[in-house]
Amino acid sequence: MTMTWTSFTCDEPDFAVRSIPDGVVFRVRRSALENSEVFRDMFICCEPGTDPLLDEALDLHETAQVLSALLHLLHYPPEPPIPTGPAICVSDNAPTSNTNFNRECLLPRIPLYDSRTVIPLPVLQPILFDLVDKYGLSVNIFQVLCSHLLAHAPSHPLRVYGFAASFEQIYHRRRSRATPSSANEEKQDLFGIQFGVSAEKEMETQMRKIASKAIQFLEPIGSYSMTEVEDSIPSVKALHRVVQLQHIRVKTLREILNESEIFPKGYGACPSHCEKTTECWDRQRKAVAGKIDSGTDVAGEMELFVDTLKECRVCHKAGVAAVEMLAYMCYRLPRQAQHLAKLT
Template sequence: MTWNSFSCNNPDFTVRSIPDDVVYRVRRTALINSEVFRDMFECCSTEATQPPIDETLDLDESSQALSALLHLLHYPPKPPVAADAATCVPGDEVAANSKFNREKLLPRVPSYDHCTVIPLPVLQPMLFSLVDKYGLSVDIFKVLCSHLLAHAPLHPLRVYGFAASFEPNSLRRRSRVPLPISNHDTLTPPEDQFGAGAEKEMEKQMRKVASKASQFLEPIGSYSMAEVLDTIPSVKALHCVVQLQHLRVKTLREVLNGSEIFPKDNYLSRPSFVRDGWYCVTPSFPLPLQI
């Protein structure tokens, strides 16, 4: 999909980009998936059953932004397609002990078909800004969140900073019944697609993205000040991740301090390949004695 051009079948309305003087033929039925356009049509509705196609709406948006907005309204995006099952940090060795399952112990890194993932520079800030500015439905917002989360393993700081600092448009206070948009697996009830209920759902979705993206973050001290200031503009969001990382370090320290490396009968009860592996790591030290 290209976000720089747009066309649709059976247009019955015209939208023009004022800065670039580019005209787009669109469908009214698609535009009403935006709270802003829907209210505009209701306020300016006429008795005519077939509105003339020469009606034009001028918007102070660049042609690129307007094209992206029209894509979202006419062709709502689908979630990214998983390339394969989520795997942990890759490694070449295979555990000889069948009882050991490192998939349950290490962070799972999701893998997606890159052709189905919306590029991060397009997502943030352009698409999310358009969704919020024009009051698009919660279902579209949820799908964009899934695309944003797909970038978390490679760009954790940017994804976390944007998600943790996100605040929906405070002017969106009305809660009215919209028309359904598309068939997704889990559709939001119509009464919660727009208005104050939509704001709460958007905040909830972004908190989930921030929480999941935080597991891929390096220690904040490992990033430069410029990176942190550029990606986490909110002091509250920065403080939250610092607290989270401090809690993780504290918990890990407590777990390690409370466990015995070689508890009674632990060493001699291990298979020979495990004992050999331990000895190869520290060959200059004597083998632990059974207590």
């Protein structure tokens, strides 16, 4: 079912909230509003016996559309997006041998979701995440929104990466301003875990993971316009993280390719075509090395050459083995920012 964020109703309302700009009154459940730290604190501060009546409304400076989205989050917290089938993605575990090696299992894959269950990116960012931050929504709601944000990473990597990096910085600055005493005195009850310092640490961690994963889907950073980069990436540090990872990947991919051999140390050499095949491999290798970028499928480029060796069974077998080794070596190169330290 397609999610709707522009209108709101609920069963058994016992409270009212009014949009000041639009004058629209929403009937709500007070218990649902307590999923917000802001509303929870407000209710706690109310004197006993002075609970607002049903016909009294809490006025908020939000448009009806934004307020509707907030009330949806509080009353009907979203579920994670629903996968449409097995994700076409790289396994987290590298193969331990080349037995029955399938190069395709090493290619980057994209998770697929039912689009009707994925919250649209313009609704997520900035509307829903801004509401989470402004009204102090629980970390559980935040985590589900993160799963929706990550679902957009393959198709909108620059926007997702930039937003996650900016959110990560906001929460890091906020936590750094917290005094040691306030952090130590925080109650580690359910409320503290959902809304307190611990929750903010978890939110920062979640956004760091999203930024790290989104970076693998980015095109070479030079392929984006200046406007796209300025509008999406929040800081020089965040931009440098991308440039550094892509630079090191290009450098390392080129090194791996330049060191590859079709007949390593003469192993499996064809007695009839060894010299000619080696020369052709080297020529193709140099051609590919000259056009490598951070997302180049090096093994796939070399596989095109191997297809020309089918007339000789020995040469073709050696070429397939060399491409499989290339794919394995390239697969081991980290694509995510969290693994950047392994390359430096």
